[in-house]
Amino acid sequence: MQPGYLNPARLPLGTRVGPWRVLERIGLGTYGAVYRAIDAQDSRRIVALKLALHPGDERFAREGELLSRLRHPSVPRLVDQGVWQQPAGPCYPYLAMQWVDGASLYDWALQRRPTSRQVLHVLASLARALEATHAAGGVHRDVKGDNILVSDAQGSVFLTDFGSGHYLGAATLTPPPFPPGTPAYRSPEAWRSVKLPLPASAAAYAPGPADDVFALGVTAFRLITDEYPPRSDPTSLYGHEAGAASVSARAVNGRCCEELSELTSRMLSASPKARGSARELAEALEDAAHGGGPEADVPLFAPEAPPPEETSAAPRHVVHRAPGATWSAWLTAASLGLALGSWWGTGVHRAEEAEQVRASAPEEERDGGTVAVGDAALTALEHPDRAPAVRSSIALELPPKPFPGQRRPDGNMRCPGKTQVPINGGCWLKLSIDPKDCAKEDGYVYQGGCYTPALRRERPATSGPTKRTDGP
Structure with missing residues (x-):
């Protein structure tokens, strides 16, 4: 590694990325890091800066193109895009977007304890954001609570993280059976499309607007009930057949x-046609918000009494999950992943991806589990003033290839020293910490352990600070 080389996953304070100066890292994903950054010429301009971890990552061009087509108050604006390059180094694409200072949707619900009317307004704004996305020929493909932010100041709602998004004419980056997405939010028609074993000519399922509407329904159900929608068949993520009755949130939470x-x-209907378009749904949500009676102004969750001093039980809403549903989603994703690992064959790398899904899925705090067999979405933005949320641990999965400057195993697949192990073409050091604390140490979760990349040592500078372009 060259003296002064910077790892895109760990940029220090003040680093220049295009016209932006890094303030702090607020999220880390398999494919990108998210930083809070300011304009180097105007410190009043703050942006969310996404920087690729791998040179020339095409996902960033696709996300940038989709965002450039959107003009909606509930979608963060694309402010800038470009590439970041160090001397004699590769180019890493980046995106700069409108900074949103707020909490994720489920955290907002925990803090504010909203009424049905407030939730109707929130969902209507999100449906309008999806309407704009679909009108631009795009699909979000990963609608969920952790990709939705509610502004602290105005209470505005933002649909974020279009890293899994797609639009008409965009190149396909993920092999069959699924494009990016989160298992618990995937539509029943997506799951029904998979027939194992996959034939050699299998094509990836193509999500459409109805898939986004269904995912918004899962988000709404979890927001209202603190649970995922129940499954009638644990081997089929939702177990819905065409014409089957949809689940009722009111049956779980009578305050709804x-x-x-x-x-x-309606959003959770097994029939895509019965869900309606995002525009139709937005109109229905707005009508309900304006026309609802006194029942709509009852908080969805009653204030909780503090637990007795002798107990340490956590409040009901600290962790949002439905244990049975989470395990059902994990079992489905794991079985698909393992079957696909053998189907891809050439694929030691694909088998390792499937193993990562299996190994990481028992972390029930995740928002619906890891992204199913496919390329992972970038981490949702995190509030800079809070301790890392559970979504931080979602993103810290071991990347599919080594970082620039990372040590590589020799021809016998051995790494130097007894403490380094070869994984995915690079040498890694295993940390003696609980995987749940891995994100705190900037580590990466792999097969139940926490690892950090083994980097080549830098030679000390001999004549003062190392010079670099695009630096602080």
Whole structure:
């Protein structure tokens, strides 16, 4: 590694990336890091800066193109895009987007304890954001609570992280059976499309607007009930057949008004046509928000009494999950992943991806589990003033190839020293910490352990600080 080389996953304070100066890292994913950054010429301009971890990552061009087509108050604006390059080094694409200072949707619900009417307004804004996305020929493909931010100041709602998104004419980056997405939010028609074993000519399922609407329904159900929608068949993620009745959020949480419950059931319909378009749904949500009676103004969750001093039980809403549903999603994703690992054959790398899905899925705090067999979405933005949320651990999965400057195993697949192990073409050091704390140490989760890349040592500078272009 050259003296002064910077790892894109760990840029120090003040590093220049194009016209932006890094303030702090707020998220890390398999394919990109998210930083809070300011304009080097105007410190009043703050952006969320996504920087690729791998040179020339095509996902960034695809996300940038989709965002450039969108103009909606509930979608963060694309401010800038370009490439970051160090002297004699590769080019890493980046995106700079409107900074949103707020909490994720589920955290917002925990803090604010909203009413049905407030939730109807939130869902209507998100449906309008999806309407704009679909009108631009795009699909988000990873609608979920951790990709939704509610602004602290105005209470505005933002649909974020279009890293898994797609638009008409864009290149396909993920092999069959699924494009990016999160298992618990995937539509029943997507799961029904998979027939194992996959034939050699299998094509990847192509999500459409109806898939985004269904994912918004899962998000709504979890927001209202603190649970995922129940599954009637643990081997089939949702177990829904065409024409089957949708689940009722009101049956789980009686504080939910009838209009909100009915619209949530509509979004969760097994029939894509019955869900309606994002525009139709937005209009129905807005009508319900404006026309609801006193029942719509009842908080969805009652204030909780503090636990007795002698107990240490956590409040009900600290962790949002439905244990049975989470395990069902994991079993489905794991079985698909393992079957696909053998189908890809050439694929030691694909088998390792499937193993990562299996190994990481028992972390029930995740928002629906890891991204199913395919390329992972970039991490949702995190509030800079809070301790890392559970979504931090989602992103810290071991990347599919070594970082620049990382040690590589020799021809016998051995790494120097007894403490280094070869994984995915690079040498890694295993940390003696709980995988749940891995994100705190900037580590990466792999097969139940926490690892950090083994980097080549830098030679000390002999004549003062190392010079670099695009630096602080």
